[in-house]
Amino acid sequence: MLLRQLFDAASSTYTYILADERSREAVLIDPVFEQFTRDSALIRELGLRLLYTLDTHVHADHVTAAWLHKRAHGSRIVISKRSGTTNADRLIEAGEVIEFGSGGLTVRATPGHTAGCVTYVSHDETMAFTGDALLIRGAGRTDFQQGDAAMLYRSIVGQIFTLPDACYLYPAHDYAGRTLTTTAEERAFNPRVGGEANERDFTGFMENLNLPHPKQIDIAVPANLRCGRPEKDDLHAPATWGPVYMTYAGIPEIDPTWVAEHRSKLTILDVRETDELCGSERKIEGSIHVPLGALRSRIDEVPRDVPVIPVCRSGRRSAQATVILREKGIKECANLAGGMLKWHALGLPVV
Structure with a gap:
């Protein structure tokens, strides 16, 4: 048990x-x-x-x-x-x-x-x-x-x-x-x-x-x-823009397959370091690059008109990027679950 x-x-x-x-x-x-x-x-x-x-x-x-x-x-x-x-x-x-x-x-x-x-x-x-x-x-x-x-x-x-x-x-x-x-x-x-x-x-x-x-x-x-039923049943409503879920650590995440299917309507924010993108590592088409360490000072470079999906190698650094985005008022955002490791494992497209 x-x-x-x-x-x-x-x-x-x-x-x-x-x-x-x-x-x-x-x-x-x-x-x-x-x-x-x-x-x-x-x-x-x-x-x-x-x-x-x-x-x-x-x-x-x-x-x-x-x-x-x-x-x-x-x-x-x-x-x-x-x-x-x-x-x-x-x-x-x-x-x-x-x-x-x-x-x-x-x-x-x-x-x-x-x-x-x-x-x-x-x-x-x-x-x-x-x-x-x-x-x-x-x-x-x-x-x-x-x-x-x-x-x-x-x-x-x-x-x-x-x-x-x-x-x-x-x-x-x-x-x-x-x-x-x-x-x-x-x-x-x-x-x-x-x-x-x-x-x-x-x-x-x-x-x-x-x-x-x-x-x-x-x-x-x-x-x-009322067994906890709110008088106005609109609390804890799910995100309307995509199938976002919260991890036990309190990080909003989203499945890579859904992101791949809808990436033209999203901002993919790659927060890896520059040297990681200069080697054999590949990236998601159309993504913008702002390293995690510079994100707070360069937050104005992140578009706010569509949901933002931070991504890194494993999903750990991009989880923190998601926290920063929310702190800066960008609420429509979700970490790419599993990062590029999972993206590659699923055979999703890269450039």
Whole structure:
């Protein structure tokens, strides 16, 4: 099983990609709206087929990216039947199984932070994704969104602490740089619900936290009740001039074959050094030459009336050229994926 843990610093949210390595079928747990481009790029680069986005609950501190991933990947939106949401494709209840490849996740109802909180548990019970129900040495607050401290205590003790001792627990948030824990650790050391704590101890602790409301609650909750569908569905729209995609590093790239077919309507910007073009190296017909080191000072030589495609030997220097172009206000640009090495490998025309 392939597992990737991703982090959104603004909301301290963990997002998880879980995939079957053989079939490449995948699920994405608790995706963040602002991290859609990053997560989508990683899914593509790893060669995964995203079947589902799974939200553990209706979040109050960030907006889910479920709708964006559905639009981009055709994935289905999954959330608890008790969440009160619209636009979901599958409303789940306790005991249901989310299947992907040879693996799957079983749903355990863990309400208390919100009425619709669930925990997703792997088939072999070696890992569980607890959302905000159980955090590392903590637990999700219970003072809004149908929160109920007594109910959360029973959820943790009855549904999460009954997992095997060695089961890895992956929360939806952490505010101190911690990444994962185990059932045994939390059962022993969690200061709110571990050790000899009983329900009265837990509820007394939770009812006296005196925390400020999340800064994004007025935006996040209404948006998440729509499963992240924007009121104006024009955000993260793809480039209209060509099939541009974002890499996991945040670089817009484009396929060489498409560029070859449309090069008369593009500016090909060769950023290799002059000596590289004086030998046996060939170039794309009609390209202009500005070495990467001179690009900032010679930016006015780059036409702005058509999209710009930077190119170099391998695609590495031209990736930086793409960053520079965007910094200088040329937004319709994309790095030539793989550079001239891939161009030659595909047998595309050169002069």
